[in-house]
Amino acid sequence: MVPKKTPRKWRWIRRLVQVSVFAFFLYLLIGNRVGATTFLPSDLFFHLDPLTGFSAMLADKRFIAPMLLGLLTIGLTLVLGRVWCSWICPLGTLLDWTNLRRRYRNALGHLSQWRHVKYLVLFAVLFAALLGTLSLAILDPITVLFRTATSGVLPGLNSLTTWAETRLYRYDSLQGFLDGFDRFVRGHLLPSAEPYFIPSLVLVALFIGILALNALRPRFWCRYVCPLGSLLGLVSRVSLLHRTVDQEKCNSCRRCARECPVNAIDSEKAYASDPAECTLCLKCVENCPTRAIAVRQQTQPAKPELEGLTRRQVLGSFGIMLAGVALLRLAPLLRGTEQRRLRPPGSTEDDVMKKCLRCGVCVNICPTRAIHPSGTGADYDGVWTPMLVPRLGYCDYICNRCGEACPTGAIPKLLLPEKQQTVIGKAEIDENRCIPWSQGINCIVCQEMCPLTEKAIELDDVTVTDGEGLETVVRRPLVMRDRCIGCGLCEHQCPVNGEAAIRVYPDDGEGQQQRRGRSE
Amino acid sequence: MNTIDRRQFLERMVALGGTALATAAFISLLGCSKESAPELPSDTTPLTPLPSPPEGAAYLAVARGDTPTTLVERAVEALGGIGRFVKSGNDVIIKPNICVDYRTQEYAATTNPEVVGALVALCIGAGASRVRVMDHPFSGSAEKAYVTSGIAEAVEAAGGEMEVMATMKFQDTPIPNGQSIKSCRVYEDIVETDVLIDVPIAKHHDRTVLSLGMKNLLGVVSNPGDYHKADMAERVTDLNTLARPHLVVVDAIRILTNHGPTGGNLNDVKQMNTVIASHDIVAADSYAATLFGKTALDVPIVHAGATRGLGTMDLSSIKIEEIAA
Numbered sequence: 014m015v016p017k018k019t020p021r022k023w024r025w026i027r028r029l030v031q032v033s034v035f036a037f038f039l040y041l042l043i044g045n046r047v048g049a050t051t052f053l054p055s056d057l058f059f060h061l062d063p064l065t066g067f068s069a070m071l072a073d074k075r076f077i078a079p080m081l082l083g084l085l086t087i088g089l090t091l092v093l094g095r096v097w098c099s100w101i102c103p104l105g106t107l108l109d110w111t112n113l114r115r116r117y118r119n120a121l122g123h124l125s126q127w128r129h130v131k132y133l134v135l136f137a138v139l140f141a142a143l144l145g146t147l148s149l150a151i152l153d154p155i156t157v158l159f160r161t162a163t164s165g166v167l168p169g170l171n172s173l174t175t176w177a178e179t180r181l182y183r184y185d186s187l188q189g190f191l192d193g194f195d196r197f198v199r200g201h202l203l204p205s206a207e208p209y210f211i212p213s214l215v216l217v218a219l220f221i222g223i224l225a226l227n228a229l230r231p232r233f234w235c236r237y238v239c240p241l242g243s244l245l246g247l248v249s250r251v252s253l254l255h256r257t258v259d260q261e262k263c264n265s266c267r268r269c270a271r272e273c274p275v276n277a278i279d280s281e282k283a284y285a286s287d288p289a290e291c292t293l294c295l296k297c298v299e300n301c302p303t304r305a306i307a308v309r310q311q312t313q314p315a316k317p318e319l320e321g322l323t324r325r326q327v328l329g330s331f332g333i334m335l336a337g338v339a340l341l342r343l344a345p346l347l348r349g350t351e352q353r354r355l356r357p358p359g360s361t362e363d364d365v366m367k368k369c370l371r372c373g374v375c376v377n378i379c380p381t382r383a384i385h386p387s388g389t390g391a392d393y394d395g396v397w398t399p400m401l402v403p404r405l406g407y408c409d410y411i412c413n414r415c416g417e418a419c420p421t422g423a424i425p426k427l428l429l430p431e432k433q434q435t436v437i438g439k440a441e442i443d444e445n446r447c448i449p450w451s452q453g454i455n456c457i458v459c460q461e462m463c464p465l466t467e468k469a470i471e472l473d474d475v476t477v478t479d480g481e482g483l484e485t486v487v488r489r490p491l492v493m494r495d496r497c498i499g500c501g502l503c504e505h506q507c508p509v510n511g512e513a514a515i516r517v518y519p520d521d522g523e524g525q526q527q528r529r530g531r532s533e
Numbered sequence: 534m535n536t537i538d539r540r541q542f543l544e545r546m547v548a549l550g551g552t553a554l555a556t557a558a559f560i561s562l563l564g565c566s567k568e569s570a571p572e573l574p575s576d577t578t579p580l581t582p583l584p585s586p587p588e589g590a591a592y593l594a595v596a597r598g599d600t601p602t603t604l605v606e607r608a609v610e611a612l613g614g615i616g617r618f619v620k621s622g623n624d625v626i627i628k629p630n631i632c633v634d635y636r637t638q639e640y641a642a643t644t645n646p647e648v649v650g651a652l653v654a655l656c657i658g659a660g661a662s663r664v665r666v667m668d669h670p671f672s673g674s675a676e677k678a679y680v681t682s683g684i685a686e687a688v689e690a691a692g693g694e695m696e697v698m699a700t701m702k703f704q705d706t707p708i709p710n711g712q713s714i715k716s717c718r719v720y721e722d723i724v725e726t727d728v729l730i731d732v733p734i735a736k737h738h739d740r741t742v743l744s745l746g747m748k749n750l751l752g753v754v755s756n757p758g759d760y761h762k763a764d765m766a767e768r769v770t771d772l773n774t775l776a777r778p779h780l781v782v783v784d785a786i787r788i789l790t791n792h793g794p795t796g797g798n799l800n801d802v803k804q805m806n807t808v809i810a811s812h813d814i815v816a817a818d819s820y821a822a823t824l825f826g827k828t829a830l831d832v833p834i835v836h837a838g839a840t841r842g843l844g845t846m847d848l849s850s851i852k853i854e855e856i857a858a
Contacts, residue, residue, distance in 0.1 A: 191701065407672070454762070461795065
């Protein structure tokens with residue numbers, strides 16, 4: 014990392030690394046979305062991210078082996094410093110690209126007292142994890158980017174593309190082009206069968222907010238908020254290499270301090286930089302007119318410079334988290350207001366709460382778009398955890414990809430035969446809406462759909478008399494509760510408008526008859 | 534960095550907007566918009582009658598034997614050869630039944646891949662410019678279902694292509710002869726292609742008694758569920774007045790005798806080693822019904838098709854050629 018060549022080269026090398034990592038991130042995201050097999054797993058970035066790994070293990074009080082990859086990042090930081098942020102982090106790259114204030118760089122001055130906010134965010138995430146909730150993992154930069162892309166940006170692009178294609182397809186002269194586009198371009202980037210998604214404005218708003226803060230200060234997020242950045246910042250205090258300024262050569266032109274995108278250079282302290290803030294983007298190195306700046310081995314670790322961050326504040330943040338988690342946990346007391354939250358196959362409510370990073374990997378990989386990030390509902394603690402919405406998408410009988418993709422095991426890895434026997438919920442028929450039950454007309458779609466070898470829906474032939482006194486035989490569907498695994502294909506395909514007449518509910522061991530207080 | 538002032542910015546925006554508008558106007562001037570579809574014809578529009586088979590050709594051919602490929606070839610030959618249906622340069626669509634992604638061919642829920650492959654080869658041999666095979670599965674993605682069914686492999690080996698039905702091509706289309714439904718959201722290419730070949734598998738169906746050629750065409754609309762709500766036989770027949778195959782080849786190599794249409798139990802599968810072919814979808818379906826010990830009168834969709842003039846269910850009135858191959 015000691016720049017002996019022409020300093021300008023570093024700009025291009027860094028851009029190349031950033032573009033490559035970002036492209037790779039997109040490759041994993043989109044490749045897995047369209048069902049391709051990527052040569053590295055889609056959750057790679059969550060394993061490389063030490064914050065997600067550490068907080069997941071802390072919340073679950075359990076060792077998660079793949080999370081050891083996070084040690085690579087820690088190791089890298091121990092040698093080079095906080096390079097993750099300006100060389101690797103795809104959110105950081107995006108923030109570089111969306112920097113609107115290129116010309117006013119640092120003219121606004123630094124909000125140095127805000128700098129330690131990110132440490133408080135980090136402590137909040139870790140304290141919350143210690144208390145058993147991973148809700149604050151929503152602030153991890155990798156989850157922010159992945160989740161927004163998979164639940165917001167890509168569905169939006171997809172519906173926009175479908176809309177445009179369908180409109181344009183009416184013009185004969187464009188059909189040949191659209192055919193080719195759909196087959197060779199769209200088919201590899203956006204799955205064609207993806208018409209439904211729950212719009213999550215809050216989720217997208219958080220992301221837009223992070224980008225918008227860029228307008229206040231370049232990389233506002235990285236400087237003041239990011240918990241991963243602050244974790245790596247703590248580590249980089251003792252890193253092997255540090256930025257050094259050769260006082261012999263320095264002519265105090267202040268250019269380095271002006272150019273620094275994270276304002277880590279203090280002109281009051283002989284242009285030294287705070288190692289916890291410096292992301293080693295090397296802009297100062299390449300801009301220094303006298304080549305006074307280099308990155309060299311550090312002989313003695315830098316002193317912690319957590320000015321303003323007092324023990325009282327840290328303890329205070331713990332207290333706030335204690336109260337916060339308690340408040341989040343109030344929600345289960347409201348039990349009953351959210352009766353219907355189906356979890357991906359094999360994962361229990363407890364698993365999800367303790368292990369789920371809210372990263373969106375399962376949402377992204379589910380080929381039938383059955384998995385959606387849950388809204389807040391009555392339960393803030395479970396925000397953006399995965400839930401199945403069968404009306405929008407069902408669990409494909411021959412698919413177990415969500416469990417294979419989950420970075421923390423919140424959705425267990427199941428072999429296909431295991432998954433095919435795993436109960437997600439139980440289907441229940443709404444007799445008031447079901448066509449054969451309520452109108453005396455045959456339908457059987459739900460029975461036809463049931464993928465089980467021994468179908469969980471049986472048809473009961475009943476003779477009914479209609480208003481005109483005519484007798485007809487109607488085939489009414491009945492759910493065989495012991496067989497049903499709750500895949501939701503019946504609910505998805507039920508032809509009744511609006512809410513389906515057959516719906517999957519979490520399995521509480523009781524049928525609808527009992528729930529209604531009837532004894533049959 | 535280049536800077537522009539507000540005035541320049543606005544000027545550029547106006548220029549850009551003008552160009553976009555002009556382009557849009559130009560495209561619509563090309564005059565191909567389907568928005569100006571003709572008025573719905575009245576209910577009394579007669580169905581185009583089926584063409585009569587050429588001299589010497591069978592009206593319906595039934596081939597029995599061990600090799601599916603041979604059965605297809607011999608049956609089509611008895612009808613006058615593939616050249617009767619496919620001319621050089623034609624665009625051909627073959628519509629098999631690939632209803633789900635979780636059943637392999639042994640379960641007789643999806644069309645036999647060899648039957649589909651043999652048809653693709655015949656069409657290409659007849660000089661078809663393109664042979665596409667497609668269906669719209671109700672469970673699982675089309676890509677996955679194409680592979681599980683074995684059809685993708687057979688089709689690609691024969692030189693055809695599998696098409697995943699694109700959302701954009703499901704267009705609202707009026708059904709001039711519709712009685713229960715007046716329009717449907719149908720895959721445009723199915724209606725517009727030069728040659729449509731319907732290749733159902735003969736199987737039991739819990740709602741429609743049997744699922745055969747007419748029922749198989751339900752896979753070309755985006756909302757098949759709605760057809761189940763009421764008047765299913767009439768609705769499927771309505772759709773059949775719009776999407777009329779030029780050739781129907783019923784795969785009865787294996788038939789599913791119970792728990793259709795998806796099955797799942799090999800005890801319900803019966804090996805019949807039979808292929809039925811005709812240009813008349815009602816006749817083909819009526820004959821296929823006899824394999825289950827039924828007649829067209831037992832299958833409401835086929836019965837409705839005959840009543841509405843889509844073909845004949847009277848097997849005694851047509852020339853049937855039975856082939857042992």
